[in-house]
Amino acid sequence: MSNKAWGGRFQQQPEEWVDEFNASIDFDQALLDEDIQGSIAHATMLANQNIISNEDKEDIIKGLKDIQQDFHHHKLEFKQSLEDIHLNIEHELIQRIGDAGGRLHTGRSRNDQVATDLHLYVKKEVQEIQALIRSFQSSILTLAQSHVDTIMPGYTHLQRAQPISFAHHIMTYFWMLERDDSRFTDSMKRIDISPLGAAALSGTTHPIDRHETQKLLGFEYIYENSLDAVSDRDYIVETLHNISLTMVHLSRFAEEIIFWSTDEAKFITLADAFSTGSSIMPQKKNPDMAELIRGKVGRTTGHLMSMLVTLKGLPLAYNKDLQEDKEGLFDSVRTVKGSLRIFEGMLNTLTVNTDRLNETVHQDFSNATELADYLVEKQVPFRKAHEIVGKIVFECIQQGIYLLDVPLERYKELNEAIDTDVYDYLKPERCLNRRKSYGSTGQDAVRQQLKVAEDILKAK
Ligand code: ARG
Numbered sequence: 219m220s221n222k223a224w225g226g227r228f229q230q231q232p233e234e235w236v237d238e239f240n241a242s243i244d245f246d247q248a249l250l251d252e253d254i255q256g257s258i259a260h261a262t263m264l265a266n267q268n269i270i271s272n273e274d275k276e277d278i279i280k281g282l283k284d285i286q287q288d289f290h291h292h293k294l295e296f297k298q299s300l301e302d303i304h305l306n307i308e309h310e311l312i313q314r315i316g317d318a319g320g321r322l323h324t325g326r327s328r329n330d331q332v333a334t335d336l337h338l339y340v341k342k343e344v345q346e347i348q349a350l351i352r353s354f355q356s357s358i359l360t361l362a363q364s365h366v367d368t369i370m371p372g373y374t375h376l377q378r379a380q381p382i383s384f385a386h387h388i389m390t391y392f393w394m395l396e397r398d399d400s401r402f403t404d405s406m407k408r409i410d411i412s413p414l415g416a417a418a419l420s421g422t423t424h425p426i427d428r429h430e431t432q433k434l435l436g437f438e439y440i441y442e443n444s445l446d447a448v449s450d451r452d453y454i455v456e457t458l459h460n461i462s463l464t465m466v467h468l469s470r471f472a473e474e475i476i477f478w479s480t481d482e483a484k485f486i487t488l489a490d491a492f493s494t495g496s497s498i499m500p501q502k503k504n505p506d507m508a509e510l511i512r513g514k515v516g517r518t519t520g521h522l523m524s525m526l527v528t529l530k531g532l533p534l535a536y537n538k539d540l541q542e543d544k545e546g547l548f549d550s551v552r553t554v555k556g557s558l559r560i561f562e563g564m565l566n567t568l569t570v571n572t573d574r575l576n577e578t579v580h581q582d583f584s585n586a587t588e589l590a591d592y593l594v595e596k597q598v599p600f601r602k603a604h605e606i607v608g609k610i611v612f613e614c615i616q617q618g619i620y621l622l623d624v625p626l627e628r629y630k631e632l633n634e635a636i637d638t639d640v641y642d643y644l645k646p647e648r649c650l651n652r653r654k655s656y657g658s659t660g661q662d663a664v665r666q667q668l669k670v671a672e673d674i675l676k677a678k
Contacts, residue, residue: 222299222300222301222305223300223305223308223309223323232299234298234299237299238298240301241298241299241300241301241302242302242541243296243297243298243301243302243303244298245544245545245548246303246332246544247296247303248339248544248548249335249336249339249544250286250289250303250307251286252336252338252342253303253304253307253331253335254282254283254285254286254307255338255435256331256334256335256414256435257282257307257322257331258278258279258434259414259431259434260322260325260431261274261275261278261279261282261322262275262430262434263426263427263430263431263434264322264325264426266427266430267424267425267426267427267430269324269325269425269426270318270321270322270324273318274321277315277318277319278311278315278318278321278322280315281311281315281318281319282307282311284314285310285311285314294310297309302332302541303335304332305328308322308323324424325415325417325422325424325426326414326415326417326422327416327419327448329416329417329535329536330413330414330415330416330417330418330448332540333413333414333416333447333450334412334413334414334435336454336543336544336547337409337410337411337413337437337453338435340409340453340454340547341406341409341410343457344405344409346555347402347461347464347551347554348399348403350555350558350559350562351395351399351402351464352399352675353562354395354558354561354562354565355392355395355396355399355671355675356675357562357565357566358388358389358391358395358565359389359668359671359672359675361385361388361565361566361570362384362386362388362389362392362664362668362671363385363668365383365384365385365388365570365572366383366661366664366665366668367383367647367661368384368385368570368572369382369384369575369576369579369646369650370382370383370387370485370575370579371575371578371579371582371584372387372584378582378583378584379584380584380585380587380649381579381584381646381649381650381659382650382659383659383661383664384570384572384575385664385668386658386667389664389668389671391471392671393671394467395464395467396671396674398460398463398464398467401460401463402457405453405456405460407439408452408453408456409453409456409457410437410438410439411438411439411440411441411453412428412431412435412440412441413441413447413448413450414428414431414432414435415431415444416428416444416445416447416448417444418448418535419444419445419448419534419535419536420444428440448536449532449535449536449540451525451528451529451540451543454525454547455526455529457550458518458521458525458546458547458550461518461550461551461553461554462518462519462521462522464554464558465511465515465518465519465553465554465557466515466519468511468558469511469512469514469515472508472509472511472512472561473508473512475488475508475564476505476508476509476512483578484574485570485571485574485575486568486570487568487569487571488503488508488564488567488568489564489567489568489569490503491563491567492505492507492560492568493505493506493507494506507560507561507564510557510560511557511560511561514553514557517549517550517553518550518553518554520546521546521547521549521550522546522550524542525542525543525546525547528540576646579646580620582620583611583614583620583621584646584649585621585622585644585649586611586621588643588648588649589603589607589610589640589644590604590606590607591603592636592644593606593607593633593635593636596633596635596636598633598635606632609632610624610628610629610632613628621644622641622644622645626638626640
């Protein structure tokens, strides 16, 4: 007899290399815990519905738990000819407990079984990703709290624009991650659904109770349509998207870290533990962790695209194409979790070079908008003020000086309204604390922002 669960109808054994192409056991063994959890719920329901005896149920549950233990002790061997985790476990169960094991699959198909495993897996992993996001957010907040008064150049077009607070800059990533977290939370109502009992596609003639397995597995919702239950992979697309966007956010932050740690910027110094050296250039200290995080967006975006394309035009209900939903998903989950952990470690151990940042904002024209605002306060129309300041900036560049170095006589020649108070007005720290608008980089506004962020984290 064939060792295939479906061997009865077949006269020939598939060849080994065909089995190899067909099999998913090499990667779907990652679903072993979920598969056992789903099977225990199914067996419990079958017994409660008098479809199998209590004795068989007990044997099944014990057998499944033993298999689970053996797996975690690396004592379980899988066969590629048994295709996937579902058939490998079932085969092993029948070997161990005999006929009772053969009753487990009553009123169930691998189609609703794999869907159940995936829903359980995605639910668990999304919760873990969210916990890592929260932890990273709290590290960002802690660093921001000690840098409200640290001034740095704010950029647009990667050109120095206006001075900002370092806390304000890094808090941007707190808010990006906050949106990521809420996106994952929103998606939960489309993840937390039980497909179990949909069977192959049309439901079953056995008197099963789908609501019972839903409850046993802790699913909030249940699929209303058995075809939809086995065909739906929307929640995987959505999770891959949410992971990709989180990775895009991490890559933007990573890019800043890379730039800030260059010899040209020297805004931060990364801890040795999160940097690597060069095999040829002894002086090198490279931001490899940040570069890897930036680079890994390629694969998470790729997995999202590949899942969308797999689903395009796919007829109902289950098709083997759907086996392609797993490797990309597992890889994206591993990637985002690893990236969040590494980024947090890198952030917690870097040094912010406050003196260097302060020196930087004294050696640029990021206070030029202030001078224009100063003139506006002295009743000069903004457009005119803009032109005057542009002219002074040009002169300064020619002479190799900055706005704070321009002598008062020269200022007065350009506009009489300019007085000695201009020098205090142009100080970068004054540029900051004059900004009072809600959500701005002014120290008071930033402190207010940090308080809101703190309350959000506390409420989680
Ligand atoms: N290994 C399959 C998958 O991952 C399990 C479902 C197989 N169902 C079937 N009818 N061949 O999608």
